[in-house]
Structures are given as structure tokens and as C-alpha cells.
Amino acid sequence: MNPRVAQTVAAVVLVALIAFPFVAPTATYEHTVLLLAFLVAIQAISWNIISGFAGYVSLGHSVFLGIGAYTAGILSTRWNVHPLALAPLAGVVAVVVALLVGSVVLRAKGPAFVIITIAMLLLFQVLTINLPELTNGSDGITLELPAWGRDVGNIPFYFMFLGLMVVTFGFSAWIRRTKFGTGLVAIREDEGKAAAIGIPTTLYKNLAYAASAFFIGVAGAVYAYFLTFLNPLGAFNILTSVTIVLAALVGGRGTLWGPVVGAFIVSFASEAATVYGGGSQSRLLLFGLALVIIVLFLPDGLLPTLQRRLAKRREVEYTDHAGAMDHRPAEVGTREPIKPQPGPLLELRDVHKAFGGLKAVNGVDLAVPAGSITALIGPNGSGKTTLFNLITGTGGTHTGEIWFDGHRIDGLSPWLRAHHGLGRTFQVTRLFKSMTVLENVVAPLESFSPRVLASGAVAGHEADRARDLLSFVGLGRFENERAGALSYGQQKLVELAQVLMLEPRMVLLDEPAGGVNPGLVDRMAGIIRAANRQGVTFLVVEHNIPMVLDLCDPVFVLARGEVIASGPPGVIRHDPAVLDAYLGEVTA
Amino acid sequence: MRDKPARVRLTALVAAVAMLVAGCTGSNQGGGSGPIVIGTSLPLTGQFSQPGGEAKRGYEIWRDKVNGTGGLLGRQIDLRVTDDASNQDTIIADYTKLITQDRVDLLLGSFSSLLNYAASAVAERNQMLYVEPAGGAPNMFTRGFKMLFFTQPATAPHHADGITAWVKSLPEAQRPKTAAFITQDDPFTRPAIDSLQKQLEEAGLRTTYTTIYPANTTNFQPIAGAIAAGAPDLVAQGAQFEDGIGAVRALQQVGFSPKVLFQTNAPGNGNQYSDGVGKAATEGVFYSTSWSENAKTPLNDEFAQEYRKRFNAPPTEDAADAFAAGQVLQEAVTKVGRIDQVALADWLRGNEVQTILGRLRWAANGEPQGNFMLAQWQAGKVEVVAPKEAATTEKVVFPKPAWP
């Protein structure tokens, strides 16, 4: 879609919304319907940060509205402060709760997070009922009445919520443009991969959860003043949470505009159902059915679906031979070792890993000399990929030691290993398919500092370097394509460019030639050599034996989780044990 | 059209503009010569559906009575009842809508303090008179509201006065020595039971057990077991409706029958209550009430007969309370002579109103200044046993017979 048209339309709608109360100052009912829609939008936009961008669905997100409201309610009566003055503090309290809860649950993946979010909502409900000294229990809290006269109606609230909605939207749009934002999308698309390219996923998720709480907390304080009466069941209401989720899903989860559009659709539909469809009872049925239908038939939401329908189907050519063959020298950065050392860059000492009774890796000792292109070969199931996973930190617990560049790295998180200069590619490419090629290549973080969070996602020196690397692998002109639209071989090359962004000292390549057009295999080998000449050490798992013997030295042979042979390619070629292992595989 | 998402937003714009127009032209009402629109939102479903349904009956009998005798200020009454599903959030939305969208002329209150807390705040904010037939929690009246009036004789803490007086009237030897107090976590029943516990302890009774259970409690066996463990002479429960029935059943299950059983509201629900616990199990159950079918107040007979005729059941306290709330509103409007919310409130603060519950008058904060009666189920019927002037029988069932 054309962003300029979208922006113009949004601006016109905004002006209309600002003008509305001046044109129709007595339409209190319409003001109220609209301001409640703004409130849903504020919550849906915020929810979208953790559940849309990062993909962690919260089913109890209205808990922050309740927390904000109760913060304002409790403190305004105790301190005798105006509730609106407490709005920022309410946001902070919501953030603190989010950080506390997040630090526990966001280490987790899968259904645990969803379960916790529901449990948390119900927990706060019970706590507010059961702690009457603090919350006044089921009697609820009555706040002071608005200071302005009755004739003004809800217009001040209308503008407060409208303003908050615009600010929240700006905040979300800004996040989406930063490296933090692309990091969150990377987590949603492939969390393991995100960690492997240096993104500190746990931190990112916690920050996203906190960011998604703040404006809801602030809105909660305003909402409390709007209602003038707070009670546990209303403040921590599961149906409010459903409304948020539904709004974001209807519009398009993970998109920028989806939650806003969805919030208006859902608010108006729900109001219409209440007025024309037999009261609040039918609303529940409507929401339930809508949720089922959306999940089944429109999981991406309205906006992305419409956009897809309208986008011209542009097929990308299978291989850009011209581009890929076009040799262009490029600078492949690597970092200087902290202190040059004679020993191996990577060393494994007696590493064991078992899955149940199966010994996948059984006492492996392995040393990769600095500056080498080392190969790791062996029949299927010999433990090569498992070993890669252990080295990069995604393989779970194991025994033995792994040393890299003079540091012991087993026990470090995957992203810290990446920050040490250890990169990898995957057997089956794991690009972030919804991002563009260029966004994929700039996604890696060679190191992390808080400054990184706010920096632009695709900007400056970094973008230039990414473009250089794309040219280096011969895919420069595809930078704005969606990564998923590329051919498999091209994706392999993009993944290589991506890992080189880390300025790695060492790259683990898992079958770089697997499934690649034979014409590209030589190109791949050439790129590896070129990068190696500029100081990158490689450890390659590959089944293309001619390529391995041509490219690599030394070669390690793995069978049944053990190193059965190692040495220069010339020796390995004639090692009977190696032949036996491969032949054994053939006859088996 | 190349850009559909933009069109979606265009539609939103059109909708916004349409609303601008609607805002300019729509919404008038109020004043004039059409019917007087009176809005209320009642818990017709959910936890408070029992009293809510009764309140609706009471309001409707009152409306038809007024409309049949020339209306209010010569205009017919149009009563709008919405269902808040016993949900505080919904009742806020309902009253907001009644006031801002429907632009009703007058409001009537809802049932249970829990819901009236929320609804009265909406009314106060919009400067609308709020006459409520229930909602006697003491904290209702500490908020400095000017538009709130409660149309029962007294607030929750005074629910305990009648039974305490009766206990004290017993000869020392017969008096209960021990008591257990349980109550729903509800703004009305909690202070009622708190006050009773305080008064009975001052009268020398020892408390064996006390607990507060959540509004949605369904499993009363642990509570009944704990009560039975202390074997108190008197059991008092702050019960709305379902919980009152649930507790009686659980006490039957554990086989413990106290000498005195007092419940705040549940037994006032007539047949619904006796059907729930079983007619035989009602024998001897005490409760306090704002109304008696046998009271000689004006219109009381007429109300009771009309109720029996329409619903083929004995009239209930909640319906009578609602009828009385209507009477209060009617009297104020008639005496002031116009619908001016603030003037109506001022008038009520300074005057007494005759209702089927008796004469009602209010303190400046809308709190009523009267007393409840003590009632008891006897032989499947409700009798008033105190105070003397209102009593329908001399007999008091004591001790309560064992469960059937």
C-alpha cells in the first residue's frame, strides 16, 4: 500500500475526530462510544507490542488497566491527590508489575505464558477483593467527581483518550522502526535463530512486555476518573481482555495500523450488538464466535489479508545468476582476536550429550585452528548438527567443556556466544520470512548496549555494510524483497551474508551446499574462501565430499557421536574407518 | 481502487462524519408533555437475579398503579428496565446510557449495595436524583453524595438490632451461649453481620467461628463442617439468596441444627426460599425485614393483592421495597411540581414520606432513620415477631426444631 495515502487518510480522520466535539458538543452518548473505542485502541496497540511484534499472546492484558486504575484510585484517596496527576505513576506501577511477572514467565515459550496471563488477571481480581484494607474490597473505591460542570459532559475525557491513543500509536510506530522492533519481530518469527544472531531474547521480551503495559496503566488512571467508581470484577475483567485480543486480531496482529482499525470495528460492533442485539448477553456470544472465526479463517487479520489480495503477484526469478556470478570484491569484517594466540580458536573437551538413552554426542574432543576452514563430516545421524547446537548454545544441557577464543562458553546464552564472534547458518535456512532481505541482513547484533535498542532498524553505516555484504554474495538487487520470496539457494546466500554481519571470528556452516543449484556451489565455495582470506574461521558440515576435500583442512569425521578420524583431506580420503562409516550407512 | 486499507480508513471517516451529523440532529427528549421516562437497570440475571426480578415486579406494580390513577404530573410513566447481569461494569454502562443517550427524566435504583455503589456514582456525577430500594451498606453514605436516597427503614448495621433485642429479652438460662457468624463478602451483608457479632458479644455470647466467604462460593461444606465443629447455639449468616440456601443445605448434610438460625436477606424471598431449602427446613429461621404483608400502612393491602393476582405467589420484601421507592419518587415529584433533580433532592432531605413500609425520613446524606422488623418462618409462612406494635403473632419458635 502507499504509505502516503494511508498517512493522509489517517490525518483526515484524526482532524475529524478532533473537530467532532466542537461540531456536536451535546452528543454525549457519541462522545462516550468514541472515547471507549479510543481506550480499546490504546490497549490493542500496546498489546500488539508484546503479542503482535514479539508473538507472545497475552490473554489477560486488561490486568494493566486494572492496575493503573487501582493505583490512581488508592493513592488519590490516601494522598488526596487528583487522580489524573497520578496517571504517569499508574503507568510506572503497571510497568513494574510487568517486569516482575515477565522476569518469571518470559524465560518460557509455549503455552505457559498464555496460562500465566489469564491466571494473573484472576489473581489480581481475588487479591483486590480479599485485601480490603488496601483496595476497599468488593465495596469498591469511589473517586472524586470530575471538577468540570455537567454541560461539558465527557468531552475532556474524549480528548484525553484521543491524545493517549495518538501518543501510544506513535510509541508503537517508533518501536517498530528501531532495532529493538525488528528484534521483536525476529523473536516472533524464529526465536532460536534470533538468539543465534546475537539478539538477547529474554531482555527484549521483558522490555516489550513492560512497554506494552505502560500506556495501558496510564489509561487505567484516566479510566478510573472517568468511571468515578472502581471495583475488582470490573477492573480486572476477562471480557475487556478478550476485546483487546479481538481488536488486534481483527485488524491484523503485528501490523502497525491493524490494532487501531480493529479497535474501532470491535467497539462499534459491540456497541451495536448491545443496543440492537438484545443487550450485553449477546455481546459475549458475538465475541466468542468472532474469535473462533478469526482464528480459523482470518488469522492474519483484515489489513494484511486485504493487502495480500491487492499486491501484484510478483514472482522472483529462481536464481540471479548474473548477480550471483558477478564477482565484486567486498570487505568482510572480522574482529581482531583480543590477543593473538597460537592455540585453536574453538575447542571441545570431552563433550557428551544424550537424548534419553540415545548418546548423540559421545566424548567428542575437537579443536578448530584459528584461520582454518575446518570440515566436520559423517553419515546422517552421526551427531553433527547436535554438536553445532551445543557449540552455539541451543542444544540444551551437556557435559564437557567448550572453549572459544580463550573463554569457556558453555553456560553462556546463545546471544552472548554470538557477541563473542561465533556465528552459524542452519541446515534448512531460517531467515525471517516476513522481513525484507535487507532487514534480515541488518538484524544481527554483534554486541549489545542499551543504545542499540533505540537506533534505527535500517540506517547509516550498518545499512551500507549490509548492502555491501549482499553485493558480496551477489544478491544486492533483491534487498527489498521479502526473504520468503527468494529461492532456496538465494536464501542460503542471504543467511551467509546475515551471519557475516556479526563480524564473526568464526562461522559454523551447516550444509552450505545442500539443496543449492550446482552452479551456485562453486560461488558458495568462493565466498567462503574470500571471507576466510579476510580472517574468518569456518567449521563446515557438508555432504558434498568433493567440495569438502577441495575447500577444507583439517577434516574431522564423526560417527555415532564420536570422532573416528581427523586430519588433512588427503589422509581422510584414504582412511579405511571413514570409508567403512560411509559404506556402513549405505548398506544399512 | 488500488489501496483498500486506505478505503477501510475512508469508511471510518465516513462513519465519523455520519456521527457528526447524528450528533447535531439526534438526541432531544426531556421535558414536554409526552410520558415521563423513568430508567433503571436491574440484575435480572446473574447472582442477584432473585432480588432483581422481584424489584422489577414491584416497580411495575407501582407504575401501573400510578398510570391507572392519572399518572405523574398528569403524564404517563414510561418505565425503562435494562438488565445489568449483576455486573458492576454493565450497570455503569447502563445508567450512563439511560442518562446520556435515552435522556430519561428520572432514575430509580437497582438492587444490592454492590450494584448501587456503582450506579449511584454515575447518577451523582450527572446530577440525577437516585432513589434506591436497596443498597443499605453504611459506606454508601460516607461518600458525601447529595442525590442519593435509600428507601428502606434503616441501613445494614441495624439489621442486627431486632435479633439482638430478642436474644436479650430471653431469660438468662435460655439465652444462647455461643454463636457462629458467617457472611458473604458483600457490602451489605458484611456490616450487618459485623454489627450483630459485636452486639451479641457485648450481650455475653461467645463466638465459636467466623468467616467471610466470596460472593460466588458454591461449596459450603467446609464452612458447615467448621460451624458444626464448634456446635454453637446460634448461627448467623449474611446471606443474599443462593448462599443462604447453600449454607442451609450444607448444614443439613453435616447434620448440625443450631437452636437459632438467623439470615439477613435470603429468607425474605418467600416461596423461592422455601422451595430452595425445602418447606420443612424453614421452620424457625429468623430474618430481619423492612416490610410485612400484614402491616396496616396505606396501599399495602392493595399492593399485596395485586402481587398475588399477577404472580400467583405471596409478595416478597424486595418487591415491596421497590414499590416503596416508586412511592418516594412519586411523592417528591408531586410535591415539587416539576422535574428538577436538585429541587427534588432538597425536598426529600427536608420531608417525610408515607410508604407501604411506613413513614420514611432521611439524614442529609440520604441515610434513612428508622428500624427493621424481626421476622420468622413458622409453619411454612412468614410472621413478624418484633417489634410488638407490628408483630403478627405472639409465638416465637425457639429452639429451632432439628432438620427434617
Add this chain to the structure above:
Amino acid sequence: MTQALQTIALGLLIGGVYALMAAGLTLVFGIMNIVNVAQGAFLVLIAMLTWKAWQLTGLDPILLALATTPLMFGLGWLLYRLVVVRVRGTTPAMSMLLTFGIALTIEGLLNLTAGNYFRSATPSYFAQSFHIGSIVLPKAQVYGCLAALLVLGLLYLVLNRTWTGRAIRATAQNPSGAALVGISASSVAALSFAIGTATAGTGGSILSVLYPFFPASHYEWIARLLGIIVLGGMGSLRGAWVGAIILGLAETITATYGSPRWATLVFYAVILLVLLVRPHGLFGTRLREDVAT
């Protein structure tokens, strides 16, 4: 002492019923990694149907489980084939949103058709009890618990003694291995989803006698069941038994010696604590898939 024994007896009785209800939930999770949030709504739906049938015919509500259990089996099978199958392979969040939508739909339908009222089936033995020494065992609880144990026993036999059952267990432990030996993953999934909802059939009929219920009761029930299976370990049948007994006891003890107000909190607290301290529960596989080491 009597009160302590009494409390424990009541806790064990209700624990048995919880075990049955939770078994279905944990089975479905074990097979297809779907947390069926609609299990609570199924319970309430069946309780409502049982209550209606009891009103009309006067048949014993617990015996009506003979009809409601196959009914829920069929409904579960249909629901899987028509609806749930479409979200297999998507994220757990999407399948939870789907089942949550189903739960809301059921609640909405019950609200519109049966009304938002508390109901409870009260057969003749409702107010009666067995007396063992000084301990009182309400007949309804005893019958309910016995019915639950009977169905649990049947479930155990099916899972351990039949080929189908072994196929289900094999799939739960090792899906790809099961596929290798010729077990059709989709029929196993449909079957186990149907079995899972069938337990809600029995459970719902029992529920109609034990506790008053109304359409929105399902939140409370699903929270209980989630607490139980998180404690026991998601996907572990043994865990569901143990978790149910522990939480049945904990709830009753809290209500008796603490306050009924805090009894519901036991379940939420357990969910939070277990996921924090021991994410795989007592017997389960890791639910919290830690991304970092």
C-alpha cells in the same frame, strides 16, 4: 481431630472428581500440545444439560453420565474434525485463542438459552450423609467421587490394555516414532480429543449435583483444572491424579482453617509458583521451554 479428619475426607472426595476432569485436559495436551481452555465450558454445558434432563425426567443426575459421556465423546470428535484440526501446527497461542473462543461461545449460548442463573440438581439423597464414626460423608460427594473413579479406571484400562490406548500413549511420548510404526496421528488426535471431552461429560453430570453452577462458572473451573495439570505436569496422567488430590485437599483445608476467601487463590498461586520453580510440574515434561540455558 474430628474436624481434621472430616476436612481430609472432604478434600479426598472432591479430589477424585477433580482428577477425572483434569485427566481429559492433560491427555489432550499430551497428545497434541493444545491447552483446551474450553474444558471448563464443556463441564458447565453438560451440567446444564444434566440439570435439564433431571428436571424433566427425574432420572438420577449422576447416572445421566451414561448418556452425557458418549454425547461429549461424539461432540468432541466432531469438534476436532471440523474445527480444532485447522489450528494444528500453528502456535499454542492460536489454539488457545480458538478454544477460548469456543468457551465464550458456549457461555454466551447458555446465557441466552438457559439464562444467567445459578442452578443445582438436588436428587433425593442430596441432603443425606453417610456417618462413619464422627465423620460425615455427604452421599452426593461419595457417589460423585465413585462415579469419577469408575470412569478414571475405565480410562486407565483403555489406555493400557487396548491397542488404541497404547497408540495414544505412544503418540504422547514420541509422535514421530508412533508414526513410524503405523499409527495415524490424525485419528489418534481426534480420538484423544474426544476422550478428553468425554471426561467433561461425566465430570459435568457429577458437577450438576455437587456445586451450583451458572454460565460464567467455567472460568473458575478451567482455572482449577489448569492449576491441577500445571502442578502435576502438563501431559502427565499420573500428574493429573496427584495434582487433583493435592489441590482438592489444599482447597478444602484452606477453606476450613484459613478462609474460603483464599481457597480459590490456591489454584492461581500454584500456577505461578510451579511455573516459576518447577516448570515441568511433578511428573511432566518441560512445559516451560527455556530459550536460554
